[in-house]
Structure formats: structure tokens, C-alpha cells
Amino acid sequence: MPTFADLGLSRPLLEALAHLGYERPTPIQEQAIPELLAGRDVIGQAQTGTGKTAAFGLPLLEFVEPADPEVQALVLTPTRELCIQVTQALRAYGERRGVEIVAIFGGAPIRDQAAYLRQGAQVVVGTVGRVMDMMSRHYLMLSDARYVVLDEADEMLDLGFLEDVETILSRCPSGRQTALFSATMPPEIRRLAETRMFDPITIKVRAETLTIDTVDQFYVEVGEREKAGALARVLKSERPDQAIIFVRTKIGADRLARALGDRGVRVKALHGDMTQGSRDGVMLAFKGGRERLLVATDIAARGLDISGVSHVVNYDLPNSPDVYVHRIGRTGRVGRSGRAISLITHKQRRELAAIERHANTRIGEWSSNGGPPERSDDQPRRPRHTKPHARDGAQGRRVKLMIGAGRAQGLEPADLIGAIVDHSHLDGEDVTGVRVLERFSFAEVPPAKADEVVRSVAGKRVRGTELKLEVAGR
Ligand code: AMP
Numbered sequence: 058m059p060t061f062a063d064l065g066l067s068r069p070l071l072e073a074l075a076h077l078g079y080e081r082p083t084p085i086q087e088q089a090i091p092e093l094l095a096g097r098d099v100i101g102q103a104q105t106g107t108g109k110t111a112a113f114g115l116p117l118l119e120f121v122e123p124a125d126p127e128v129q130a131l132v133l134t135p136t137r138e139l140c141i142q143v144t145q146a147l148r149a150y151g152e153r154r155g156v157e158i159v160a161i162f163g164g165a166p167i168r169d170q171a172a173y174l175r176q177g178a179q180v181v182v183g184t185v186g187r188v189m190d191m192m193s194r195h196y197l198m199l200s201d202a203r204y205v206v207l208d209e210a211d212e213m214l215d216l217g218f219l220e221d222v223e224t225i226l227s228r229c230p231s232g233r234q235t236a237l238f239s240a241t242m243p244p245e246i247r248r249l250a251e252t253r254m255f256d257p258i259t260i261k262v263r264a265e266t267l268t269i270d271t272v273d274q275f276y277v278e279v280g281e282r283e284k285a286g287a288l289a290r291v292l293k294s295e296r297p298d299q300a301i302i303f304v305r306t307k308i309g310a311d312r313l314a315r316a317l318g319d320r321g322v323r324v325k326a327l328h329g330d331m332t333q334g335s336r337d338g339v340m341l342a343f344k345g346g347r348e349r350l351l352v353a354t355d356i357a358a359r360g361l362d363i364s365g366v367s368h369v370v371n372y373d374l375p376n377s378p379d380v381y382v383h384r385i386g387r388t389g390r391v392g393r394s395g396r397a398i399s400l401i402t403h404k405q406r407r408e409l410a411a412i413e414r415h416a417n418t419r420i421g422e423w424s425s426n427g428g429p430p431e432r433s434d435d436q437p438r439r440p441r442h443t444k445p446h447a448r449d450g451a452q453g454r455r456v457k458l459m460i461g462a463g464r465a466q467g468l469e470p471a472d473l474i475g476a477i478v479d480h481s482h483l484d485g486e487d488v489t490g491v492r493v494l495e496r497f498s499f500a501e502v503p504p505a506k507a508d509e510v511v512r513s514v515a516g517k518r519v520r521g522t523e524l525k526l527e528v529a530g531r
Contacts, residue, residue: 064090069153070115077149083108085262090116096234098257100250104240104417106382107262110146113206113236120204123155126177130204133225135212137162137184138377141471143208144182156180160471161187165491169470171196185218188225203233210239210246219245226253240417269386269416272395275423276409281402285316288372291398292322294425297368302352303384305373305482313372314352324350327357355380371399374408376484378415398423455489455501458510461525463496472519473500480513
């Protein structure tokens with residue numbers, strides 16, 4: 058098995074990878090990195106979770122010349138979420154290369170993004186729509202972009218962006234190097250590759266590092282207030298050897314542990330607000346098999362080897378397919394089959410369908426003893442635990458938050474959205490009106506979420522700066 062050094066990467070990148078704890082290249086990295094470093098066009102057929110971002114990102118970072126302020130590399134993404142994710146990954150990988158990476162995406166002021174570009178950036182990661190927009194306003198020049206990546210090309214096709222992608226490619230130098238990554242290869246994407254790439258080599262991998270093929274996956278549709286009851290029933294029927302129940306927030310973890318306790322189900326909670334000592338205690342008890350059920354947040358479960366776990370339950374559906382694959386891909390290892398059960402509300406059916414599509418998997422409806430779950434005993438016995446969230450009366454009403462850091466601290470809109478999404482249970486789409494000024498910034502969130510965001514994001518570090526947040530106006 059080769060190391061990253063064997064693949065021909067330079068010291069600054071190797072150091073960054075070591076710092077991130079990446080020990081060995083994944084299969085797509087092992088195959089794609091040497092080809093891309095050699096200047097070849099590459100088609101990577103790989104789904105999310107395979108390490109594709111580093112596969113195209115590491116050669117990209119080697120390719121660009123930090124001393125040259127022109128845009129030398131472009132990564133096109135179908136969505137704003139992916140744009141932010143890729144930007145954050147590239148920044149982490151390129152930390153010691155002195156490369157400026159600018160994210161451009163809709164929903165944040167175009168002038169701010171133009172200002173970042175004017176300051177000089179070697180790499181642009183952008184959504185198709187915003188790249189088109191910025192090109193037409195002459196904010197973005199691609200005449201030096203000789204390394205171009207189309208990430209999740211099939212998704213671009215689904216969203217109707219293919220024509221725009223062609224236009225963008227036609228603005229890049231014809232002698233460029235092009236990498237195209239796509240989970241599937243519909244005919245339109247094949248044609249794009251044939252006409253727009255030069256003698257590409259195709260590399261196909263399945264999500265081997267995190268396979269979910271051996272995991273039987275189910276969903277249970279249930280009302281928001283009936284979730285704890287439904288979960289208790291699922292656990293009773295499934296009788297897992299050991300299960301991890303994932304929730305999105307620390308508060309949610311505590312609340313669910315209590316609600317299950319009230320129903321006579323013994324569980325332990327694991328989340329970031331606990332002291333290190335009590336976290337270690339819970340982890341040890343779980344690893345040693347002394348605890349059977351764990352309610353955990355994604356972050357807290359990060360260090361846990363859960364390959365012996367028979368069941369994963371998504372009490373809260375994760376907000377990206379990537380996280381879904383991460384959560385359930387760790388169960389059912391070594392020839393054993395695991396089971397994963399996701400609780401969803403009716404409204405989340407679309408999210409579930411998106412996960413099935415992205416992760417190229419099937420999630421069937423769960424039933425206990427062959428029948429659908431009964432609804433009758435779903436009623437919460439203790440309404441105080443299940444107070445519904447206040448809804449935004451008028452769709453689109455926003456609360457403005459002020460953040461005490463700005464350009465002077467190196468902050469960018471993507472950092473801010475990333476911080477809010479990482480530390481609260483908001484989706485990227487919930488964060489709008491992001492403006493980064495010299496010493497402070499603004500973002501808008503739904504009224505019902507404002508307090509939670511202030512509480513959970515305040516004090517978190519972004520680019521070395523501790524964020525201070527307050528509500529600027531309701
Ligand atoms: P991606 O498929 O690019 O979204 O990557 C999936 C996840 O795997 C991300 O969380 C990466 O940080 C992580 N990852 C990528 N490459 C490696 C590696 N060689 N070793 C460990 N983790 C990795």
C-alpha cells in the first residue's frame with residue numbers, strides 16, 4: 058500500500074495531511090493523484106465518502122503557483138453546500154502552501170466575493186450559477202485557469218446546469234487540464250467528457266473505505282412529536298446487540314436520553330458538553346459492551362470505532378448524504394451485516410430520496426413483524442419533553458446576527474456559513490444575507506433559530522478567531 062509521499066506529493070501537503078490524521082491514500086486518491094500530477098485529464102467515477110475531494114484537490118494545490126495572483130484553478134460545484142465543503146477541505150489541505158482560495162456562491166453579496174477575487178486568488182471554488190454571473194460582470198477571469206474540476210457532474214446535469222458548464226469550460230484555456238468527478242455516468246456526462254476533455258483516463262471506485270453495501274437500511278416515517286415513542290418501539294423490535302443513535306445537537310442528545318429513560322430504555326448520552334472524563338467513561342463502557350445503547354452527536358462519536366455495532370439509528374436525519382454514509386458506513390464491517398434505521402418526518406421524504414440518490418443506495422420502509430409501525434401508542438406521555446419548535450410564522454422572516462469578526466481576521470462568507478452549519482442544526486440554505494465587513498459581519502437566520510445559533514456558535518474558533526455573536530435586530 059503506497060503512502061501519500063509515494064504518490065509524489067510535496068512536503069507542505071504531506072505535513073497538512075499528517076496534521077489532519079490521514080494515514081494512507083484511499084483507492085481513488087491512490088489512482089487519481091499520480092495521473093493528475095502527471096498532467097492527465099481524469100474522469101473519476103466515485104461517490105461521496107471515497108475521498109474524492111483530496112483526490113483532485115491535492116494535485117490542484119501542487120499545480121497552482123502561490124506567487125502568481127491570477128486564478129489558475131477552478132472547481133465547479135452544483136450546490137452551495139458542496140462549494141463550501143470543498144473550499145474548507147482545500148484550505149485545510151493547502152494550509153502550508155500559501156494559496157488563496159475563494160468560494161463564490163449565490164446567497165451572499167456578489168460584490169464581497171468580487172473584492173476577494175480582486176485581492177488575488179489562485180483557486181476559485183464556485184457554484185455554476187454564481188460563476189456564470191461573475192463572469193458576465195467581468196469580476197471573474199478564467200483565461201489562466203488551466204486546472205479545472207467538475208465536481209459531482211451528474212448533479213449538475215440533474216439541476217439543468219450542463220449548458221452553463223459548457224459555457225464556463227469554453228472560457229478556460231483550451232490547453233487546460235480537466236478532471237471530472239461523478240457518482241454516475243449518464244450519456245450526457247459521457248458526451249461532455251468526450252467533447253471537452255483530452256484523452257481522459259477513467260478511474261472507477263466504489264466507496265470502499267466506507268461501504269454501505271453490507272448495511273440493510275430502513276426508514277420509519279413518524280410525526281415530529283412521536284419520534285421518541287417510535288424509537289423505543291424500533292429498539293424493542295430490533296433487539297440490537299449494540300446501537301448508536303445519532304442526533305444533531307447536544308441538547309437533543311440529553312433530551313432523547315431522558316425521554317428514553319422515561320420509557321424504561323437504558324441509554325447513555327455522549328456529546329461535547331460533557332467533561333472529557335465522563336466522555337471517556339461512556340466510551341469505555343460502550344466499547345467494553347457494558348452499555349448497549351448510545352445516544353451521540355456526530356462530533357462526539359468521531360473517535361469511536363463502532364465496527365462491532367449492529368445497529369445505527371438516525372434519530373435526526375443528517376443534513377448531508379456524506380454524513381449519512383459516515384454514520385452508517387462504520388457498522389456492519391468484517392462480513393457482518395449491519396442495520397441502519399432512519400426516523401423521518403413526512404417533510405423529510407425528499408431529503409431521504411436525495412440521500413438514496415447521492416449514496417447510490419436503497420432505503421426501504423421499516424416494519425416490525427412484517428407490518429408497518431402502529432401509530433396509536435405514539436402519543437407522547439410527557440408533553441413537556443416534546444414541545445414543538447416555534448415555527449416561523451411568515452416564511453422568509455429573518456433575524457439579523459452580528460458577528461464580531463470580519464475581513465481583518467481573514468473571515469469569508471463561507472467560513473461563517475460553515476461555522477453556523479457545523480455548530481447548530483441549521484442547513485446552509487437557512488443562512489442568508491451573509492456580509493463580511495472589515496471588522497464585523499452579518500448573517501440572517503430564521504427567527505426561531507436565532508437564539509440557538511448565538512448560543513452554540515459563540516466562542517467557536519474560525520481561522521484562529523473566537524466568534525462573538527449577537528442578535529442585531531429582530
Ligand atoms: P470526500 O469523499 O472527499 O467527501 O471525503 C470523505 C471524508 O473522508 C472526508 O471527511 C475526508 O476528510 C476524509 N478523507 C479523505 N481522504 C482521507 C484519507 N486518505 N484518510 C482519512 N480520511 C480521509
